[in-house]
Amino acid sequence: MLATYRPIFSLLRGTAFLLAASGLHNLLLPLRGQAEGFSTFALGLLGTAWAGGFVAGCILAPRLVRRVGHVRAFGTFAASAAIIVLFTGLFINETAWILSRICTGFVMAGAFMVIESWLNEKATNENRGTVFGLYMMVTYASIMAGQMVVAAFDVRQSSLFMVSGILFCCSLIPTAVSTAVTPRPLEDVSLDLRGLFANSPVAFVACLLIGVANGAWGTLGPVYGARIGITTAEIALMMSLVVIAGAAIQMPAGRLSDKTDRRFILAGAGFLGALIAVLIFFVEPRSGSAVIGMAACYGAMAYIMYSLAVAHANDHADTSDFVKISGGLLLLYGFGTMIGPLLGSVLMARMRPEALFLATALPHFLLGCYTMLRVSQRAAVAPENKEAFNALPSERALTPQAVLLDPRGPDDPDEPASSDEDVSDEEKEPELTPAS
Secondary structure, three states: OHHHHHHHHHHHHHHHHHHHHHHHHHHHHHHHHHHOOOOHHHHHHHHHHHHHHHHHHHHHHHHHHHHHOHHHHHHHHHHHHHHHHHHHHHOOOHHHHHHHHHHHHHHHHHHHHHHHHHHHHHOOOOOHHHHHHHHHHHHHHHHHHHHHHHHHOOOOOOHHHHHHHHHHHHOHHHHHOOOOOOOOOOOOOOOOHHHHHHHOHHHHHHHHHHHHHHHHHHHHHHHHHHHHOOOHHHHHHHHHHHHHHHHHHHHHHHHHHHHOOHHHHHHHHHHHHHHHHHHHHHHOOOOHHHHHHHHHHHHHHHOOHHHHHHHHHHHHOOHHHHHHHHHHHHHHHHHHHHHHHHHHHHHHHHOOHHHHHHHHHHHHHHHHHHHHHHHOOOOOOOHHHOOOOOOOOOHHHOOHHHHHHOOOOOOOOOOOOOOHHHOOHHHOOOOOOOOO
16 A cells, blocks of 8 residues: 555645745745835745746746756756845845746746646556545645745745755755656646636636736735734745635635535635635734634635636536636636735825735725626526535645646546657656665
């Protein structure tokens, strides 16, 4: 049993280091930028730049991987991420950080795609659900661990940039010494907006609006915490528990959506998320425990919506279109995350820190209204014709390649893995041997 999963554990170790480094750096930059007096708009642009680079990486990275191979490509991505982290620690400048975030988003998308395709290569139709579940566990645990590291250091010092760089370098080791078979080439990613909307208008609009809300919170949540005066440790815990709360409630909400019209559950989550956000805006909590508790309640609603929207889209899609639909919705979500930080930064600059929640309440409220409008215009899918709900990892660590790992993906046991005969001499990767 363990021998079957040993190659996967090696790859997951690299994933854990990569996600821990990413979680640490993503939290560190807004906190350090806030401490350095960066403008709210510049802090919002950090999130927009990262999202733009990530979407570009999802589209362009497969070409680079096919040219140089998975091992060299992953080494390039991880090493580049480490260089960028150390660069941001050396040069504390708004413009430099915004430009570097574009590069970080690009290389992180490429690194995630390599690992996800490698995991998919090792998974079989019998254990794909287990592999996908392990990937989810590593994703959540590693991001949370990376964020909690912030609490152990002073964000005004350079130590955290060094720690993040070390973690990125550590992510290279398991992949570099792996003897796993070279995965098949990465799938090209395309975005068919007309086809996505025709398949499910609700999922189309929902993924875009969810991206707006989650992009605003993911980028500016630490800034909100710093400006209302809670400690760095409390900010790190708040950001972690928001995502964990969403993960914890995914399966109960998903199973409920299997038994009824998913759109009711999606609309309910949208309205409740908007209500909690507006409540936080008016209550203005200031104690750490109150802020963390209310933010976790918000996250429980905010971070279940994407999985529900994707499941609803797949209810209407043919099995052969699963990868195209899910991958396209993820890119659409990415475009939304480019808008959210800008909206949130403008509201926070003109009002008060809690205005961030108005930037999340608006898209959630619009999502609920549009979903209920569509309920009256399109019949619900019969329960026996639905795809079984499956939870998804954090969207900030998810690329279209991960769709192939999803147990709902198409079965292709007869499709052979790429072999030396299928690859030209220039495209072959070097044979890897264990470290001596």
